[in-house]
Amino acid sequence: MVERETMEFDVVIVGAGPAGLSAAIRLAQHARQKQQELMICVVEKGSEVGAHILSGAVFETRALDELLPNWQELNAPITTKVTNDEIYWFNNSNKATSIPHFATPKSFHNKGNYIVSMGNVCRFLAEQAENLGVEIFPGFSAHSVIIENDIVKGIVTGDMGRDKDGTEKDGFMPGMELRAKYTVFAEGCRGHLGKQLINQFALDKNTSPQHYGLGFKEIWQVDASKHQLGKVVHGTGWPLTGDTNGGAFMYHIEKNQVVVGLIVDLNYSNPYLSPFDEFQRMKHHPVFKDVLQDGERIAYGARAITKGGLHSLPKMHFPGGLLVGCNAGTLNFAKIKGNHTAMKSAMIAADMISDALEHGKEHSDLVEFKTAFEDSWAYQELYKSRNFGPVMHKLGKFFGGAYNTLDQNIFQGGLPFTFKDNIPDHATLVEKNSAEQINYPKPDGKLSFDKLSSVFLSNTNHEESQPCHLKLKDASIPIAVNLNKFDEPAQRYCPAGVYEVQQVAGKDEFIINSQNCVHCKTCDIKDPSQNITWLTPEGAGGPNYPNM
Template sequence: MVERETMEFDVVIVGAGPAGLASAIKLAQLAQEKQQECMICVVEKGSEVGAHVLSGAVFETKALDELLPNWQELGAPVSTKVTNDEIYWFNNEQKATSIPHFATPKTFHNDGNYIVSMGNVCRWLAEQAEGLGVEIFPGFSAHSLIIEDEAVKGIITGDMGVDKDGNEKDGYMPGMELRAKYTIFAEGCRGHLGKQLINQFALDADASPQHYGLGFKEIWQIDESKHELGKVIHGTGWPLAGDTNGGAFMYHSENNQVVVGLIVDLNYSNPHLSPFDEFQRMKHHPVFKNVLEGGDRIAYGARAIAKGGLHSLPKMNFAGGLLVGCNAGTLNFAKIKGNHTAMKSGMVAAQVIFDALQNNMANTDLTEFKTVFENSWAYKELYQSRNFGPAMHKLGKFVGGAYNTLDQNIFNGGLPFTFKDNTPDHATLVDAKAAAKINYPKPDAKLSFDKLSSVFLSNTNHEESQPCHLKLKDAAIPISVNLVKFDEPAQRYCPAGVYEVQEIEGANQFVINAQNCVHCKTCDIKDPSQNITWVTPEGAGGPNYPNM
């Protein structure tokens, strides 16, 4: 048995994203107010705070206003106010129809919001947390759970210095046990440990399946004459066709830069569809092309988002800890925003845990979290938007869109109907032989690019000769099942070229290029056989996003 160093804390927080850092700051503030010691540790698998954070992002400051009311004086990187908000229906590859605000859900409107880099916001939040005495450990992945007496009592960080066959290399360091009275899991969408907790404690027993989108984002340096600081564009329609839903965005941020992206809902049915290639051809539409042409693409990233909303929200409390933020699925897809609700869920978690510590409690099931969270504005938002995604899935883009506009703008989410989508995203693919093949144009290396050059811009790296962090339950399934029935869709749904089917010695073989993985988690979500499990690689591996 491996001997591990043990460190003990009052609270361990897994993930230095908006939810985790808001939890840490709120806990430290409460301890400071009560003049009590509270040992708080945040572990972050990225090489630095913000390295794995990817978000659009148009940011609503509601939670930040509560957490740090003087954030402007403290120098928060939140300064580019939205000045112009446009919404389009993309009719085809050349035409777009501008949709007036009264004909769109009011949740889409962005008055008073800011265009930000959430990676930089998280770096700044980490500074505030450390200033309050919080310990933050970047480059350490939370590899496994410590569960004793049916309660979570902390986590074990990943071993360092293990080769691909599991043998110890020179410099091997076993992971540490980080034990805590309570553990907050804020790993982001489809968190590795969050997934285990949901299964082990049956947290989703009363919920609809979680639903997801795959979000792409690029940062472009553009000509100053084309830049309109604070301009926000959202749209839907082309290039996504049939039952494939999603939406495009472009935000004019500071320094003559724009961020451009596409979210593709992962409940699509055509196994030939490539979300990455849909994004690349989207940029050839005049709405985007006229801005991007002549510019330089300087960053690329991709990440799954949890968009099921209220109906897909699992129970968030269990013995010894709490799930918060996108690890639970608190994103408000009706707003296309989740940072503010993630932060608020973390702040509620901090309050409930601090109250328990005040009463000398440890490793208990904090059942009161449900009541406190349901009394918060974050839950109210999710309730008002509870039917948004399911209505689109059930009624289609046009009827579902009309329903959502009526429900949000006239009835504030109060129409007495309930729509639920109980088909998980991995179960929606049809047989490849019955689906229309899609011929994507070759990238022109000016507006559209291939996967490998894109991954290069994400600064993705994993230590050579480490165990593959993409685990197959059955190594035969990709070829014997997925290739036969679905033309092995992993070749296309992965936005980083991780998965290939190659003919080797006269036989098809499934090849995993784990070095390319940008930690988007799409394979864990969309694999039709649910045969791929994403686990944490060695600490600090993965993308290194500078300003996403």
Template sequence: MVERETMEFDVVIVGAGPAGLSAAIRLAQQAQKNEQELMICVVEKGSEVGAHILSGAVFETRALDELLPDWQAMGAPISTAVSHDDIYWFNNESKATAIPHFAVPKTFHNTGNYIVSMGNVCRWLATQAEQLGVEIFPGFSAHSLIIEEGTVKGIITGDMGLDKEGQQKDSFMPGMELRAKYTLFAEGCRGHLGKELIRTFNLDNGKSPQHYGLGIKEIWQVESDVHQQGKVVHGTGWPLDATTQGGAFMYHSEDNQVVVGLIVDLNYTNPHLSPFDEFQRMKHHPVFAQVLTKGKRIAYGARAIAKGGLNSLPTMHFPGGLLIGCDAGTLNFAKIKGNHTAMKSGMIAADVVCQALKSGAANTDLFEFATAFKTSWLFEELHSSRNFGPAMHKFGKVLGGAYNMVDQNLFGGKLPFNLRDDIADHTTLVHKDKAAKKEYSKPDGKLSFDKLSSVFLSNTNHEESQPCHLTLKDQHIPISVNLALYDEPAQRYCPAGVYEIQTIEQQDTLVINAQNCIHCKTCDIKDPKQNITWVTPEGAGGPNYPNM
């Protein structure tokens, strides 16, 4: 049995994203106010804070205004105010219809918001946390839970220096036990420990299954004559077909850069569909091509987003800790925004934990969180948009969009209906012989590109000799089921070329190129038999996004 070093804290926070860092800052602020001495630790699997952060991002400052009211004077990297919105229906590969603002849900309007790099915002938040005495450990993955007598007591960080068979190399370093009176889980969408907590404590009982989208994003350096700083473009329709939902975006940030991307809902039905290749097609549309032509692509990344909203939100408290941010699913898909909601969930969690610690409690079930959450503006916001996703899934893009426009613009999200979508995303694929084949053009190297050159721009790296972090519950399912029935969709839904079908010794074989993995979690979500489980690789492995 491996002997592990143990470190004790008052609070351990898993993940240095918006939720985790906001919780850490708020805890430290409250401790100062109450003259408490709290030991607060944040563990982050990326090589540095921000390395694994990928978000659109048009940022609403509501939570930040509460957390750090002087953020502008403090030098927050938030300076590009949204100047105006353009919203389109993409009719086909060459035509788009501008949609007037009165005809779209008001949640899409971005007056008062900012175009930001959320990675850089998190780096700045980490600096603020450290100045308040918070300890942040980048490069350490939270590998497993410490559960004793039905209560979460902390986490164990991942071992370092194991070979592919799991044997110790000369460089072996065992992970540490980080024990805490309370542990907050802020891993982001489809966190692997969050997933285990939901299952262990039955936190999703009575809830709709969580729903997801895959967001693919690039940053381009463009010519100054086509750059309009502060401009926000959203659209839906082509290149996605009538049965596939999602939307495109392009944000004009500072320094003649634009952010361009596509979100594809992971409830799509056609196993031949490739979200990555749909995105490459999308950039050839004149709305995007007129900006990107003569430009240079400088960054690429992808990440799943949890978009089920309030109907899919699990119970966020359990003995010894809390689920916060996108680990629980607090994103408001009606706004296509989750940063401000994640931050607020972390702040609520901090207030509840701080009060519990002040009273001398430890490792209890923080039932008080449910009350604090339900009386917050976060609950109000999620409640008002609870029907947005289900309406789109049930009624389609046109009728669903019309319902949401009426619900949001005329009734403020207060129509007396509760729509549910109880069909899990991984169950929606039809058999390959019942779906239309998809033919994707070869990338031109100017506007469209292949997966491997894209992964190169994500600065992804993993220690090669380590156990594969993409595990199969049953080695036979990829060929006997997924290839036979669905032409193994992992080849296409993965935006990083991780999964390939190769003929080895005259047999079809699934090859997993784990070195390419950019930690989007799509395989863990969309595999039709839920046969793929994403676990943490060695700490610091994965993408190294400079400013996503």
């Protein structure tokens, strides 16, 4: 048994993303107003705040307006207003049809919103939190949950200095127990502790399965003559065909740069599909090519997003803690936005915890959170868009889009129908013999690139001599089951080249290049055998995004 040091806090928050930092700021604001002395700690697995943040991002300031009404005076990095909003149907690799605003769900419209780097917004929020006395520990991963008598009592940070086989190296440092009266889990999409808590407390027993998309993002430096500051482009259709849904985006930001990306819904059925290569193909469409051509790609990243919506939202409270933001699934997919709703859910969590501590309650099941959240504008948004994703899955892009336009624009999300998608994303693949193989063109090195050069741009790094953080429940399954049935789709759904099948001594062998992992969590979601579990590596491992 490893002896661990223990630190005591009033509140421990896991994750320094927009939700976790909003919870910390709100708690500290309450403490100052009530003249409470609260010890608030935020742990962040990235090397610094913002290092693991990846978001589009067109940002709606509604939650921030409530949290920090003077954010503009505080010089928040939120300055580029949306000036032009275009939406396209991509008919094929060369043609696109511009869709008028009246024919698209009004939730897609972005008047009054801002194009931002959420990494930089989180750095700003961290500064505000620290000014209020919050302690933030970057480079420390939350490895496990302390649960005693079915009550969450805090977390244990990851050990540092173990060899690949788990033995202690020179300089080994055991993780610490961070104990708290309440623990807020704000890990983002498919947080590994959130996943454990959902199972432990059966938080999803009355919901549809959660659904996900895989989002790609690149930042390009482009010619000034092609740049239109504040312009937002969204589109759907090609290159995603058949039952593969998703959408493309391009945002014009400061310094003659554009953000370009693609979201691929992870309920696709063809095991030969490679989301990464679909994204590379997409950039050759004239809508994107005309802007990117002769430019320079300067950043790359990929991250899963939680998009199941209201029907997939688990219970968010349990004894001793709360699940908030994308860890629970509060993203509003009808808007393709989740930062504002994540922040609001976390602010409500902070309100509930502050009241409980004021009245001497510790480690309680804050059941009142449910009512407070359901009374909020964030919940009302999710309710109005409750059918958005399931309709797209069931009716397809065209008819699903038509239904959603009618529902959102005419009936304000009030059509009296309920659509649910009860098939989890990992169960949608057809076997390889029933699927059409896809031959992707080789990258040209100008608009399209390979995975390894892309991972290089993400500044991803892990200490090589450490236990692999990608765990197989059964090491035989990738070859014996997944390769035989699905041609081992991990080779293609991973956007970082982590998984390979190689011939070793005349036999197929499953290779895990964990050093490449950009922490997108797609393998944990899409593996058809649910055989891969993503865990946190040593603290500070993973991508280091400068301004994503």
